[in-house]
Amino acid sequence: MKTCVVIGAGCAGLTAADALAQAGIEVTVLEARDRVGGRVWSDRAGNGALIERGAEFITAGYDATDAMVERLGLEYVGMGIRYPDRELRPDPGIDRAEALAAAHDVEAAAAAAGPDAMALDILATVEDDDIRELLASRSQSASSVALELLPAERLRTVSHLLDDGETRRIGGGNDGIALCLAERLGDAVRLEDPVSRIEHGPDGVRIHAESGVFEADACIVAVPLAVTQHIAFDPPLEAERIAAMNGIPVGQAAKLVVPAAQAIPPAAIMSTADRFWAYTTPCDEVGGTVVGSWIGGAPVMDLLDVDAGPATWVDRIRGFWTELPALDENAAETTIWRHDNPWTGGTYSAVTGIPDDRERHPIGDQLGRVAFAGEHTAPRDWTATIEGAIRSGQRAADEIITTLGGAA
Ligand SMILES: Cc1cc2nc3c(=O)[nH]c(=O)nc-3n(C[C@H](O)[C@H](O)[C@H](O)COP(=O)(O)OP(=O)(O)OC[C@H]3O[C@@H](n4cnc5c(N)ncnc54)[C@H](O)[C@@H]3O)c2cc1C
Incomplete structure (x- = not known):
């Protein structure tokens, strides 16, 4: 039986592992967390x-x-x-x-x-100050x-940021996809087993994980962009690939949940002054009694001093969402996704530089x-999403199935 090690049990890695297993390849998934x-x-x-500390919003076009x-x-x-549409x-x-x-x-x-053009250069061409600020803050x-x-x-x-379809979550939690896939894979998924080194050659791979060395016919690296570079490759990754990876910005963000004294009708409200937003949804399974909030980008995280705790953040929400009922500020919780997160290195990639004749960036090439x-290896316009992660996992599995001579 052909064998493959998948590194990383996020949506991409588990999608790939499931597809490999369906194709009759013996798979081992090594996950750091x-x-x-x-x-x-x-x-x-x-x-x-029920809260989502990471990916929450499933919008239009998530076909996979x-x-x-x-x-x-x-x-x-x-x-x-x-x-x-906030x-x-x-x-x-x-x-x-007009927007x-x-x-x-x-x-x-x-x-x-x-x-080399930057977003600010393009946004400067928008004549209406309010629309320019809207597009800037949303971007x-x-x-x-x-x-x-x-x-x-x-x-x-950028026009997708003004779409108006209802946003969805997965009932019981967005992690349902990963949990179901992991259940199907059973003992093949090994937790708390981070990979530090990959030796690869024409006949196979040797994967160095915390629990030992795994030999296989092939492997799929499904860890975030920023942490791929903490894994030693032997022979090393090509200089062009490393340079391209280094050139892709990875974001930083924080999420907040604050329990409220009573149910709040669904709402999505953005502070134009502070460039962040807050929302409520009945998906929380307690009748819409938590206020959620998202800050994307280090400047706003610093402005609201998120590293010091939720106090300033909750205060600012109260400032623009004046009709909120009493909030249990002592029970407010933040989840912070900064660059020092060892298994993510931030939030997600802002992939650029996809050649015109390519659907995706060559950093994802086999x-x-x-x-x-x-997600960083996803097809054009689907990076940074759950959808992109799933599509990338399917594509990587297809590549390995072909390399190993097709499905058993
Ligand atoms: C705060 C936040 C909010 C988001 N909001 C949305 C949203 O609303 N909608 C949306 O569609 N997308 C959203 N995203 C993006 C979405 O979560 C990602 O695009 C997607 O989940 C990435 O999946 P992945 O499998 O590529 O990576 P990951 O989910 O990061 O999986 C990679 C796995 O590799 C593991 N790993 C890392 N290093 C090692 C190692 N050395 N050895 C073994 N394992 C390792 C990690 O622990 C992790 O489990 C959000 C992301 C964040 C962080």
């Missing part, structure tokens, strides 16, 4: 609310995720809010059609811009990269017996 799911991390708040949810017998639940406070009175038209102009300009928040560091290319899909998966 004590849980599966990676950046999808469903949990309970102090009041019992839809198929996976159906295949695993899971179900979506509507969040009652539109992730992209109420602005204070409300500058922006005309939605969308400006977003399409920005997309065209971003597509035509040179590889920084969604990419979780400080606007000053965000390449223009990341604006190529290297002999080693294939690469993970």
Whole structure:
């Protein structure tokens, strides 16, 4: 039987491992953490609310995720809010059609811009101050990269940030996908077993993990972009690949949950002054009694002093969402995704530099017996999402199945 080691039990790695197992390949999944799911991390708040400490919002076009949810017998639940379409406070009175038209102009300009152009250069061409600020704050928040560091290319899909379809979560928690896949894989998934070294050659691989050395015919590296570089490759990764990986910004973000004294109708409200937003949803399984909030980008994290705790953050939410009922501030919890997170290195990648004739970046190209998966290797416009992770896992599994001579 052919063998493959998959490194990383996030959506990408587990999707790949499941596809390999279905193809009759013996698979071992090595995961550093004590849980599966990676950046999808469903949990309970102090009041019992179901919360998402990582990926939360499933928006339009998640075709591979839809198929996976159906295949695993899971179900979506509507969040009652539109992730992209938020109420602005204070409300500058922006005309939605004008904002969308400006977003399409920005997309065209971003597509035509040179590889060194920055988002701020393109946004400067938007004439209306309020619309420019809206697109700027939404781009920084969604990419979780400080606007000053965000390449223009990341604006190529900025109009999606104004879509108005209802946002969904997976019932019981977004980690349902990872948990179901891991259950199918059983003992093949090994937790708390980080990989530090990969030896690879024409005949196979030797994977050095904390528990020992695993020999296999091939491997799939499905760890985040920033941590791929902490793994020693022998022979080393190509210089061009390393340079390209180093050139891709990885964001930073923080999430907050604060229990409320009573149920709050679903709402999504963005502070125009502070460039962050807060929301409520009945998906919390306690009737909409937690306020969630997202800060994308180090500048706003610093402004609200998230490292010192939730106090300033909760205060600012109260400042723009004045009709909120009493909040249990003592039970407020933050989850911080900074660059020092050892298994993620931040939030997600802001991949740029995909050649015109390619659907995805060459950093995801197979290297002999080693294939690469993970959101940063996803098809164009699907990086930084659950959808991209799943698509990348399927693609990497196909590559290895082909390399090993097809399904058994
Ligand atoms: C705070 C936050 C909010 C997000 N919000 C959304 C959202 O609303 N909607 C959306 O679609 N996407 C969102 N995303 C992005 C989404 O979570 C990711 O794109 C996706 O989950 C990435 O999956 P992955 O398998 O590529 O990586 P991961 O989920 O990071 O999986 C990689 C795995 O590799 C493991 N690992 C790391 N190093 C090693 C090692 N040396 N050895 C073994 N294992 C290792 C990690 O522990 C991890 O389990 C969000 C991400 C974050 C962080």
